[in-house]
Amino acid sequence: MGESNSMKYYNSFELWTQTPNQYQLDVCNMIVQKIPQDVKSILDVGSGNGIITNQLANKYERVCALDISEEALKHVKTEKVIGSIDQLPFSDGEFDLILISDVLEHLPPDVFHEGVKELQRVAKKYVLVVTPFQEKLDFGQMTCIHCRTEFHVNLHIHSISKKTIEDAFCSNFKIKEIAFSGDEWPHIPLYAKYIKSLYSFSNNWEHAVCPQCGVKQNDNRFVYGKKETDPKFYHTVIDSFHKVAEQFRMEEFSFNECLFLLEKNAGNNMQDDSSIHLILESKVPFDSIEIISDGKWNIDFSNPFFERNHTVYFSPKPYVLSNNNLNLSNIIKEQDKEYRVIGPKEDGSNHSIFIIPKFTENEFALSITYQDISTEALMVNVYDREKSYVPIDQLDNKGDMQWKTKKITVPSGIKCPPEGFVFELAVQGGFREYHPIKYVSVEGLEQQNRIVTPIKKDNGKTIISLDDILPELIHTNCFVRFYFSTTKDDQDTVPSFLEVNGTKIWLQSVVLNGRGFVELPSEVFATFFEHRHTDDKEDVAFLRNRASFTVNNQEKLKKNQNVEAELQARVAQFDELHQKYEKELVKNQNIEAELQARVVQFNELHKKYEATLVKIQNVEAEREQYKLMKEKYEADIVQNQNLIASLQQRIKELENRTVLDFILKRKR
Structure with a gap:
């Protein structure tokens, strides 16, 4: 039943006919740009309606789309196959590159495991994975308007991280490039589940399909089941989360989609620790480069x-x-x-x-x-x-x-x-x-600027070492600002990336008014590189001091402990409220069920009433007709009686006249 209901979602007409938003188009452009030049054939696994596949169709010798949804493949304008990732109907190494975009997060564990093996078997050179990155699955949950099942609006099962990709692929592949794009995640990590469970918060996406009962969430027959958020409770959660939000900010990325370009090789290629370099690619030489460390x-x-x-x-x-x-x-x-x-x-x-x-x-x-x-x-x-x-x-x-x-x-x-x-x-x-x-x-919180000297310039590449300022990169808002040696402004961006052991992590850059900025996102350094310093007590103290700016390390620890204790106390309060809410919810459900039963009874009585009313109306109509006929008959009777009386009077007059005439004749 679950599988068929999931397929109802994937075969939904509305799912594949929506106009892509700008963030989706940005992701598509990123994918097209990151395909290596030596690729001649591409398999798009989980192609959907071909928003990417159709762009690639005329650019490569062979482009094939594979999806489980027949409805989705109707929109694909190149070679297409109905199939599943765990049983790819292709030979070993048949495609130079396999693209798998927004698929891995949907797969049940067994299908995920077999699917990854199939991708590695069929890919000759590369696997290009695009996936929601470090998604907080709780916040994507919604409540079915019919059966009240909790499920993810897009049927996501996994939250994909860099470690997920390494564990799945890096016995036979190495991570060649990482890039970010897409929309922003809603920044509510830990509290998402409390908002949902306590305050009946639900995304209620109308095109979603419940995997349990199969009801589409825009079915007006079940509108009574929708959940709403009480503003007072919502404000309580807002105030609570503001107090602890700083603890979670390092795990929040500005973009929700991450691209991993994986290159096939013959050995174990798990990434090791090595120097972190920032590389800027520009045809126009730089006059000066500085790193800006802004108070957060x-x-x-x-x-x-x-x-x-x-x-x-x-x-x-x-x-x-x-x-x-x-x-x-x-x-x-x-x-x-x-x-x-x-x-x-x-x-x-x-x-x-x-x-x-x-x-x-x-x-x-x-x-x-x-x-x-x-x-x-x-x-x-x-x-x-x-x-x-x-x-x-x-x-x-x-x-x-x-x-x-x-x-x-x-x-x-x-x-x-x-x-x-x-x-x-x-x-x-x-x-x-x-x-x-x-x-x-x-x-x-003061801004600090430092001029840096690139360690190497080669073929338009400027290389800057970042190892010495890693703690600062993690705990402040850092940017590289560069000035061109010429005022000529013939580019609006400078390709910029971090390079660590051969892996490129692409960064965002902007060129404006003869100068440019490269953002050095603290969440990238915190996610990918903070482990390098966690074993050194002095570095840990330095990181904490830089993060707090105005308090020392002991005050920071005490504050965190107090916040954690307060959080635990609030969680206990939330649990107590949740239990009360669940009891009230059961009562409301019982009342609602009783109400529905009474509605059924009312409908049955109403039908009987309508039938009886028709009978009564028919009887009344017959009675009215009888009354009219009676009045007519009575009028006829009166008329006839008058006529008889008149005739009798006439007869009497005639009789009297006859007698009179007889008497007169006798006298004569």
């Missing part, structure tokens, strides 16, 4: 990596919002300064917003670096979910053209939304003048 709650308005076009729940990093609705410019370069401008904008919403993850319940100081070129006061407000935007200070402008730093106190007790501290820059009555903003920092 600071925002550099001149750095494009601090920009987002939408808000994110529990983001691991601060950011400034930049979209068409907000009064914020693009990055401007002027002499030795780079900044953004807040001011008048057509169709703007008359404010600008930047967000810092909630890292404290206490009062703290915020510093804003800006240029004083205006005479209007720029208000600084912070959002409280119970009070809306609360004014906390303002930038007093005199128009003297000087760059200044204003220290602002953020009060304690702010009821933050899931995004964290949401700050608004606005002018009462709307913007009339412009306000350049360069930097926002939390007191005690």
Whole structure:
């Protein structure tokens, strides 16, 4: 039954006719770019509707799509085969490269194990794996509107990590490249299951199909079973998670899809520890290169990596919002300064917003670096979910053209939304003048810049060693900033990657105004390299001190212990609430079942009533007809009686007249 219901999901027409979003297109482009040049034949295992396969069809000698869904393969425009990953109908080494995108996470353990062996058998040179990376499966759960079974909206079973890939493939393959793309994960790791179980949170994706009962979740017949979140409970979870979120930020990636390019070889190729190098590929030489270490709650308005076009729940990093609705410019370069401008904008919403993850319940100081070129006061407000935007200070402008730093106190007790501290820059009555903003920092968290000397330049490659600053890379927001020796700007990105023992880990880069940035994501270094320092007590202390900035190691440990104790206490409270909720849920289910039974009884009685009503209406109609006939008959009787009386009167008159005539005749 489970298998057939799963196939109902995979053979769903709606699943394969949806228009791909931009993140899916980005993943497709990443896959196409990472296919090695010596590949001539490709097998796409789990091709789906061919969103990738169709792009590759005319570029290689042979491209074949394989999927278990006949409905999906209807959209594929090249060679296609219905089949399963654990029984590939191909000979050994038949394809140079096997692409398997968003498949491994769906496979039951036995199919996963056999499927991996089949991929290695049929692949001649490469296996290209694309998968959701380190997914928090709990947050993808939803509740069936019919049978109340809990299941993943996309029927995911596994959370894939780098170790998963190594354990599965690296006895015969080595990891040649790693790259990231796609959408962002919702940043709610541990608390996802508590939100779901306590507050009946459910994703309720309408196209999902329950693997237990097979009901599609847009079936209106079962709408009574949908679950909703109580806002009060939701706010409780928000406040609780804000207090412990820092413990989980190192495991949160900015992109939810990871690409692993695996190359076939003859030996054991598990990755060992070696030097970490950052490599920049550029035809234009660099004038200078520096590594920027930013305090983890600071925002550099001149750095494009601090920009987002939408808000994110529990983001691991601060950011400034930049979209068409907000009064914020693009990055401007002027002499030795780079900044953004807040001011008048057509169709703007008359404010600008930047967000810092909630890292404290206490009062703290915020510093804003800006240029004083205006005479209007720029208000600084912070959002409280119970009070809306609360004014906390303002930038007093005199128009003297000087760059200044204003220290602002953020009060304690702010009821933050899931995004964290949401700050608004606005002018009462709307913007009339412009306000350049360069930097926002939390007191005690200073930006550190260091010029680096590349250890090697070869064929347009600039190589930088990162081993000495690994602890800093893990626990701060780090970037490489480089300046070109020429102002010519003929590229919008510089290919950048980490290289460790022959494995490339691709990074994001941006080129703007004759300079560029490469983000060095702390989560990448924490996930792939932190184990190198965990055996050294001095390094561990250094990491913790760099992570806290303002407290020493003992205070950090004590704080973590207190947070852990508080978390355990809240978990106990949540469990108690959960038990009460389950009891109430059973009561509600019983009431609902009784209500449904009464509805059935009512429907039966209603049918009987309708039939009886028809009979009564028929009798009433007959009675009315009889009444009319009776009235007519009675009228006829009266008329006839009158006629008889009239006739009798006439007869009597005639009789009298006859007698009179007889008497008269006798007298004559």
